[in-house]
Amino acid sequence: MNSKPAKDVKEPLSTQKIIHVDMDAFYASVEQLDNPELRGKPLAVGGGGDRGVVAAASYEARHYGVRSAMSGVQARRLCPGLTFVKPRFARYKEVSHKIRAIFFEYTDLVEPLSLDEAYLDVTSNKRNHPSATLIAREIRQRIYDELKLTASAGISNSKFVAKIASDINKPNGQKTIPPEEVLGFLEKLPVEKFFGIGKVTASKMYRLGIFTGQDLKGKSLEFLKEHFKSSGENYYKMVRGLHRSEVRPNRIQKSVAAEHTFSKNLTSEVFMMQRLESIAEELESRLKRSKVSGRTITLKIKYSDFTQQTRSKTLEEFVKDKDTLLKTVETLLYQDKLKESVRLLGISVSNLDNFPNSEHKVMDVQLKLEF
Numbered sequence: 531m532n533s534k535p536a537k538d539v540k541e542p543l544s545t546q547k548i549i550h551v552d553m554d555a556f557y558a559s560v561e562q563l564d565n566p567e568l569r570g571k572p573l574a575v576g577g578g579g580d581r582g583v584v585a586a587a588s589y590e591a592r593h594y595g596v597r598s599a600m601s602g603v604q605a606r607r608l609c610p611g612l613t614f615v616k617p618r619f620a621r622y623k624e625v626s627h628k629i630r631a632i633f634f635e636y637t638d639l640v641e642p643l644s645l646d647e648a649y650l651d652v653t654s655n656k657r658n659h660p661s662a663t664l665i666a667r668e669i670r671q672r673i674y675d676e677l678k679l680t681a682s683a684g685i686s687n688s689k690f691v692a693k694i695a696s697d698i699n700k701p702n703g704q705k706t707i708p709p710e711e712v713l714g715f716l717e718k719l720p721v722e723k724f725f726g727i728g729k730v731t732a733s734k735m736y737r738l739g740i741f742t743g744q745d746l747k748g749k750s751l752e753f754l755k756e757h758f759k760s761s762g763e764n765y766y767k768m769v770r771g772l773h774r775s776e777v778r779p780n781r782i783q784k785s786v787a788a789e790h791t792f793s794k795n796l797t798s799e800v801f802m803m804q805r806l807e808s809i810a811e812e813l814e815s816r817l818k819r820s821k822v823s824g825r826t827i828t829l830k831i832k833y834s835d836f837t838q839q840t841r842s843k844t845l846e847e848f849v850k851d852k853d854t855l856l857k858t859v860e861t862l863l864y865q866d867k868l869k870e871s872v873r874l875l876g877i878s879v880s881n882l883d884n885f886p887n888s889e890h891k892v893m894d895v896q897l898k899l900e901f
Contacts, residue, residue, distance in 0.1 A: 544709065544774055547662035547901065549650040550684045550692040551669065553629070554701035556646035557586035559679050560625055561615050571613055578602040578614030581793050581873070585617050589701060601836070622646075625677065632672050636665055641689075641777045647696075649689050651777035662901055663706045670704065685901065686712060688774050690725055708901040712771045717744040724768055726761060734758075743769045786820055787830075788813040789876025795834045796872045799863055805875055806859055807852075813877050814852040823848035824879035827855060829862040832874035841865060848883045855879070 553559070557575040562568045572591035576584040582602030594609035606612055626645040633640045636659075639651035650669075652662050659665050666683040673681050680702040684695025687709045698705040707715050721740055722732040738757060740746050746754075747769045754762030767773040788809050796802050806829075817823065827849075828842040841862040849855065859877055 544687040544771070545653065546651065546687045546774065547653045548686060548689055548692045548777065549652055549662055549666045549669070550689065550696045551629075551633070551648055551650065551666070552682050552684075552693075552696045552700070553646040553673075554680045554682055555586060555588050555592075556679075557617060557622055558588035558591070560622055561618075562588060563678055564621070565615075568613060568615070572596070572609050572611055574602070574605055574612055574614050575617050576602065576614065577616075578606060578612070581791055582614070583791065619645075625679070628677060629673055629679075629681075632669060632676070636669065639777045639779055641779060649692065649777045663704075666704050666706075670702075687901075688712075688771070689777065690768065690773060691715065691771075694719070694723060706901060716769050716771060717742065717747060719743040721746055724765065725773075726764060731758070731761075783820060783822065783882065785878050785880035785882070786813065786816050786822065786824070787876055787878035788816060789830060789874060791832075791874045792872070796875075799868070802863060802872060802875060803856075803860060806863070806877065807856055809875060809877050810852045810855040810859065813855060813879065814850060817850035817879060822882045823850040824882045825849070826879065826881035827858045827862075828878045828880065829859045830874070830876035830878065831868070831872055832876075833868075833870035834873050835870055836873075837870075839869075844881060850879070 558573050561573060561575060570590065571588075572594060573588040574584045574591055574596060575586040576582055579602055584596060584598055584600045584602060584605050586598050587596040587605075591605070591609055591612055594612075596605045596609050596612065602614065622645050630640060630642065630648065633648060633650055636657055637650050637652050637655045641649040643649070652659070652665050655665065657665070662685045666685050670681045670683055673679055682696050682700040682702060683704040684692040684698070684707070685704065686692040686695055686707040691707050691712055695705040695707050720742060721727055721735050722729075724743070724746075727735070734757070735741070735746070740749065746765060751763065751766045754766050756762070758765060764773060790805060790809055792805065796805070825846070825848055826842055826844045828840050831839045831841070833839070843858055843862060845858070855877060
């Protein structure tokens with residue numbers, strides 16, 4: 531089906547000033563900071579054994595092709611001189627808190643995405659500084675001066691564009707995409723860089739002749755809805771710079787999970803249920819600590835060939851007890867035959883009962899502000 535050319539939607543440019551700060555190879559950099567002997571050497575945080583997985587890699591290791599989520603065996607094959615260290619999450623959390631303390635000196639609108647990255651809304655900021663670009667540069671310099679770690683940053687008028695921009699001049703750099711350049715920037719962007727477009731969706735877009743933002747922008751809303759259902763409207767807005775969201779300081783937790791990688795692959799469902807019992811027990815503990823319950827329970831299965839499968843079930847009531855979790859994942863485990871031996875099992879609970887109890891209103895202000 532041929533689509534009619536899409537009509538451009540004219541809306542005022544957003545005057546938000548958003549910074550996305552992303553620490554450079556954070557876990558590995560903290561390890562090199564604490565142990566001078568590791569500086570300048572290829573380093574992986576994680577397990578280097580037969581069952582190990584790389585959690586993070588230093589830039590020296592990335593030069594050899596070592597990446598996070600890669601098996602330890604493959605990482606050593608790519609980089610024979612690679613040094614592995616065990617992760618120290620308590621230490622990473624400690625450093626992360628110090629970094630966030632710097633953020634809060636500029637704005638209270640800080641939305642952490644993980645220990646090593648966050649969004650900052652500096653449209654109105656505590657320093658009364660009109661330039662988000664200069665604020666980002668100052669924050670990065672302070673992180674280095676106070677913690678001896680480097681960070682990269684992206685600056686734009688939306689979270690989506692700021693996050694993409696933070697990758698452009700990594701490591702230890704920053705990139706500003708001012709409002710008047712956003713549309714041109716999005717038109718040149720490969721479609722797989724857009725939020726919500728993974729490998730499967732990107733492949734479908736390629737078959738439809740959509741490779742860049744410009745190709746995507748050329749499709750009508752009706753065409754995108756027909757081929758991508760409700761996501762089609764998101765893509766339509768995103769490529770036109772209309773997909774904006776606020777920086778949420780009190781970001782609501784969407785799921786709680788626990789998983790385990792086994793020293794030997796499992797082939798028997800009986801043994802898998804034994805392992806799932808301990809995983810369910812750990813998950814129950816995490817749910818209680820987070821003071822949340824959930825209705826959707828998901829079983830994650832990673833096979834020996836590293837392919838992954840998830841199976842989910844949504845219950846009528848909110849749950850967090852081990853017995854219900856285990857009973858549900860048992861049903862999910864046996865609902866289909868396993869295709870290979872299993873190296874990892876995990877359980878997650880989503881659709882949580884932590885809904886916000888207040889609404890946030892968006893105020894539109896049309897001003898020409900310095901970026």
